[in-house]
Every structure is written in structure tokens, then in C-alpha cells.
Amino acid sequence: MKAAVFAALFQAVAVTVTYAYPISGDSVNCRSGPGTSYAVKKTYAKGSDVKVSCQTTGTDVNGNNLWDKTQDGCYVADFYVKTGTDRYVAPKCSTSGDGDGSGNGIPGPVTNDYPYEGSCGGVDPWNYYKCQCTSFVAWRINKRLGVKFHNQYKGVNWGNANTWDDAARRTGVTVNSKPVPGCVAQTNAGTYGHVAWVTAVGDNTVTVEEYNHSSREAYGKRTVPKGNFNYIHVKV
Known part of the structure; x- marks a missing residue:
């Protein structure tokens, strides 16, 4: 019985460690959104372990535009999180969870989601010419x-x-x-x-x-x- 409990605890610890990564910079800010213009909610000391729940794109920091949403609900530049890669190691954050928390996806995914691609010409609902x-x-x-x-x-x-x-x-x-x-x-x-x-x-x-x-x-x-x-x- 004790062995079974120990095994279960070991597995739980192993899962936590898999998704926890150390902070590599000194006094790294965790912000309300994925960018340096957002308010600072928390500051991590060098060596602190953070659990990354999801990742999204934002302000470029030293050539890396990934930002990691931590267990504290704020965003830290992936450049300062020692994940071993500059690519995704966690699921992409949902659009509604990006940006300033408004639920509108600010700035949102970097993709060509414009609805009039290939249907240019004529006036759009905002009284501008399509594809301009x-x-x-x-x-x-x-x-x-x-x-x-x-x-x-x-x-x-x-x-x-x-x-x-x-x-x-x-x-x-x-x-x-x-x-x-x-x-x-x-x-x-x-x-x-x-x-x-x-x-x-x-x-x-x-x-x-x-x-x-x-x-x-x-x-x-x-x-x-x-x-x-x-x-x-x-x-x-």
C-alpha cells in the first residue's frame, strides 16, 4: 500500500517537473499581457521555477517573440525561461486569453484571417474598399x-x-x-x-x-x- 502511494506521489512530482522551467535572468517581470508595454504583475528571481500553462507571441525580446503564461496567470518573455528551445513547449494560448485580458484577443494571432482575401473590390461593411x-x-x-x-x-x-x-x-x-x-x-x-x-x-x-x-x-x-x-x- 505504501509502495503504491509512493509511486503515485512520484508520478505527480514527475509531471510537475516536466512543465516547470527555471528563470534564467535577474528580476524578470511577469506582465498582464504578452509584451513589454503591459503592466508588471509579478517579478521572478533568477533560478525560480515557473510552470508554463500556454504560450503565445508578443514583443520580440532578443530575437525571441514567444511569451509564456505562468501558473501565476501572467506572461513572461520566453527568452528568460530556460526551456531548452525557442519553440513551443506548451499549448498555444487561446485567442481569448491573449493580450490585455479583455477577451477580444489583443493583439491576437499573427495570421492572414482577413475575410475578404481573394474577394477584393467593392466596399466593405466599414465603408472602405476591400483589400486596402x-x-x-x-x-x-x-x-x-x-x-x-x-x-x-x-x-x-x-x-x-x-x-x-x-x-x-x-x-x-x-x-x-x-x-x-x-x-x-x-x-x-x-x-x-x-x-x-x-x-x-x-x-x-x-x-x-x-x-x-x-x-x-x-x-x-x-x-x-x-x-x-x-x-x-x-x-x-
Whole structure:
């Protein structure tokens, strides 16, 4: 009987150890979301063991954009967790569990989930032309932020991408040089300007998802210097 109890306890310990990994950095912050812009909820000392419940993508930290959700319900950069690899060692976090805890998936998975791919032309439900950068970002604002954004948001015409910053200011929406996952990257460069969805933020770089930039009416992703854009904070 004692042997059976001991065996059961041993198995339980073995399972715990399988998913627990040591912190490799000094005073590593565990944040409310998968990025350096989120609030610090807890700090781990070097050598502390953390149990990883799931993983997701976020701010790039020294070439690694994975973030681990710990048993404490907060996110720590995988770069500082000694898992033995920079790849997934736990299930991917569900969309509703990513980001700021709003349940809307901020910034959400990095994937081409735009509903009008291959069906370009005509006007979308937000009064933008399908497969343009403005349509893609308007859709992301609605889908990921849960904000009913459209071309006449808050009674102001937002128009082409090069007027989004002015429209934001006129409606009290913050525009600054500080990107966070889930905000809108905007530039006035070019004939019509450009907008994109911020999916990750590094020390001096920003990773965006976008439409109609590198390829006509097509999805793309790129990492560029932060200074390339203004940042419109519709919600985050």
C-alpha cells in the first residue's frame, strides 16, 4: 500500500517537473499581457521555477517573440525561461486569453484571417474598399478590439490612411510615438498614406501586419524601426 502511494506521489512530482522551467535572468517581470508595454504583475528571481500553462507571441525580446503564461496567470518573455528551445513547449494560448485580458484577443494571432482575401473590390461593411490597408485595419479594430469602428467613426470622416492621425486627434483618440500591441501604425508617406496593425513591439522596432503594401491587395508582415510610424490608440 505504501509502495503504491509512493509511486503515485512520484508520478505527480514527475509531471510537475516536466512543465516547470527555471528563470534564467535577474528580476524578470511577469506582465498582464504578452509584451513589454503591459503592466508588471509579478517579478521572478533568477533560478525560480515557473510552470508554463500556454504560450503565445508578443514583443520580440532578443530575437525571441514567444511569451509564456505562468501558473501565476501572467506572461513572461520566453527568452528568460530556460526551456531548452525557442519553440513551443506548451499549448498555444487561446485567442481569448491573449493580450490585455479583455477577451477580444489583443493583439491576437499573427495570421492572414482577413475575410475578404481573394474577394477584393467593392466596399466593405466599414465603408472602405476591400483589400486596402484601411479595410484590413478597420476589420482588425472591430474584430480584435471589439470597437465598432468605421469610416465615420465618432462623427468624423477618417478617409484615406494619411488623414487617420488628424481624424483621431479630432475625436479624442490618442496619437503618439509609443506603439503597443493592438494599436494602429500610421504614416502620411505616399499619395494616400498607410495604416497597419501592430502585433509586436521590440526595443527599437515594431512588427506590423498589413494589406496592400509590399504586394498589391495582399497580406504582409514586416518589422521596421518604431520611428517609421505614428501610433493611433483606438483602445490600447
